Amino acid sequence: MNNEELKIKITELLPSAIFDETGEWLNIHVTPTDWLSFAIQLRNDDLLFFDYLFCLTCIDWTKPAEEKPDLTMVYHFSSTKFRHHIVVKSNLNSSQPQIETVSNIWQTANFLEREVYEMFGVNFLNHPDLRLLILPDGWEGKNPMRKNFEDPINMIKL
Amino acid sequence: MFRETEILKTGSQILPIKQNLEGAGDFVINVGPQHPATHGVLHLVITLNGETIKKVEPHLGYIHRSIEKMCERLNFRQFIYVTSRMDYLSAHINNHACAMCVEKGMQLEVPDRAQVIRVIMDELTRIASHELWWGAMAMDIGAFTPFFHAFREREKINEIMEETCGARLTMNYYVPGGLMADLHPNFQKKVKEFITLFKLKIDEYDELVTGNIIFINRMKGVGILSKEDAVSYGCSGPAARGSSVSNDIRKLYPYAVYDKVQFDEILETGCDSLARYMVRIREMKQSIHIIEQLIDNIPEGEFQAKTKAVLKLPKGEFYSRVETARGELGVYIVSEGATTPYRIKFRSPGFSNLSALDKMARGSKLGDLVAMMGTLDLVIPDIDR
Incomplete structure (x- = not known):
């Protein structure tokens, strides 16, 4: 499906979705509350069939612009059957960042979400195994990929 | 206890x-x-x-250097050099992904000469990487000799790289807009010599290891990863193609001059360690085939597009992906219009491939674990980043 067809199809599934075509692929903004039910439809719908989650990450916007959201979750999907792509984004609040996990829909999300959890402090609800993955056991303090992180030991500023 | x-x-x-x-x-x-x-x-x-x-x-995390955070402080010319240290066995291909992402953002036209040289270098890197994997894989399951055979041929590639790029491992040869320097005058001659030699040697590899009954018994039916699981776990590269998932970025979303050369996407249906092994062996032959088509047809001209000294990417998001020796490497840059990336994410192939190890290993014997891990071709700096 091309972007226009995807737009029509996704509006049917989720009327509140906001589209953005500035990037290479179709961007869809969803709220964290809509995310889980929408994700199940993305995976299981016969015409969408987004079975390949190839990139999952988070962006911290806190520093440069005040009008932007605090954190944005970014999910890149493609379909191995139809070869179409979408990017789903969801804005989170930095005081209590939380979103439903999709690790039971796409298994790869298990590790990727654990990485985002330790690096950005996003809490993934109902995640089967939300522990530190890369950071050492017993890591205390802030999340290193946040813009306001300051390393207390290596105070090198570029 | x-x-x-x-x-x-x-x-x-x-x-x-x-x-x-x-x-x-x-x-x-x-x-x-x-x-x-x-x-x-x-x-x-x-x-x-x-x-x-x-x-x-x-x-994970024993070799975590937080490359993503580091790149937020480096400008668009500098950050490419850090990425050679991610997947150090396919340094050229990592650099290619980053250079391509910056070029996409800047809308730079890369000269034909640079495009062709990039593809030749990528394929040489792929052969070098697969050779190291082949030697190490055989050593893991108890055969020591193949390691020396593999390194003997890999040395030839390293020599070619050293002449042109000045380095043997972290080459840093690609810059946004083309290449850092032109080819060494001996390049074509040496690559042709290597191709002639390697064509003989690859059959020797098959005789030495692939047809060996002990080897086949160790590999066959070990580490089963079904097609659905391979997609669900986000596997890419030979790890997924061994489970007949068609995902070769070179074929599906061609970049550089991959749409102008003839090659096959290698798919195996075995879903086990032997299938993943066969994919890599057959891929080396395809790489040779690609280099043969290009080595005599390197166009004359500039090797680098004219760029400003300071690069500024426009505001927006850019994603580029390439097929490294291990799978799909994605570079996701979020730019705020400054000289440094605001956020950069490397979608590394090893990270997703490793997450499938648990699924593959459950229920099998401990002795088979090494045979599974070997065919995933894990490079730890690529996983930890």
């Missing part, structure tokens, strides 16, 4: 083994972080029941 203590305490009088003690059935062992078969500092915590694997838990 407690069983031995019990025996020691009671001296010669051996008590019957207590059954319902906590942890009596399960046994937890650590493989790594300093273990020769993990090819780097990978730490696996394995829960065993007898000899059967119940669970594999990777513990």
Whole structure:
């Protein structure tokens, strides 16, 4: 499906979705509350069939612009059957960042979400195994990929 | 553990083994972080029941350098050099992904000469990487000789790289807009010599290892990863193509001059370690085929587009992906219009491939774990970043 067809199809599934075509692929903004039910439809719908989650990450916007959201979750999907792509984004609040996990829909999300959890402090609800993955056991303090992180030991500023 | 203590305490009088003690059935062992078969500092915590694997838990981060955070402070010319240190066996291909992402954002036209040289270099890197994998893989499961055979030929590629790029491992040859320097005058001659030599040697590899009955018995039916699981776990590269998932970025979303050369996407249907092994062996032959088509047809002209000294990417998001020797490498740049990326994410192939190890290993014997890990071709700096 091309972007226009995807737009029509996704509006049917989720009327509140906001589209953005500035990037290479179709961007869809969803709220964290809509995310889980929408994700199940993305995976299981016969015409969408987004079975390949190839990139999952988070962006911290806190520093440069005040009008932007605090954190944005970014999910890149493609379909191995139809070869179409979408990017789903969801804005989170930095005081209590939380979103439903999709690790039971796409298994790869298990590790990727654990990485985002330790690096950005996003809490993934109902995640089967939300522990530190890369950071050492017993890591205390802030999340290193946040813009306001300051390393207390290596105070090198570029 | 407690069983031995019990025996020691009671001296010669051996008590019957207590059954319902906590942890009596399960046994937890650590493989790594300093273990020769993990090819780097990978730490696996394995829960065993007898000899059967119940669970594999990777513990990462022993070589985590936070490259993503580092790149936020480096400008668009500098950050490329850090990425050579991610997947050090395919340094050229990592650089290609980053250079392409910057070029996409700047809308730079890369000269034809640079495009062709990039593809030749990428394929040479792929052969070098697969050769190291082949030697190490055979060594993992007990054959030491192939390692020397593989390194003998890999040395030739390193020599070619050293002449042109000035380095043998972290080449840093690609810059946004083209290449850092022109080819060495000996390049074409040496590559042709290498091709002639390697064509003979690759058949020797097959004779030495692929047809070996001990090898086949160790690999066949080991580490089954179904097609659905391979997609769900986000596997890419030979790890997925061994399960007949068509995902070669060179074929599906061609970049550089991959749409102008003839080659096949290698798919195997075995879903096991042997299938993944065969994919890589056959891929080396395809790489040779690609280089043969291009080596005599390097166009004349500039090797670098004219760019400003300071690069500024417009505001927006850019994603580029390439096929490294291990799979799909994605570079996701979020730019705020400054000279440095606001956020950069490397979608590394090894990270997703490793997450499938638990699924593959459950229910099989501990001795087979090395045969599974070997065919995933894990490079730890690529996983930890």
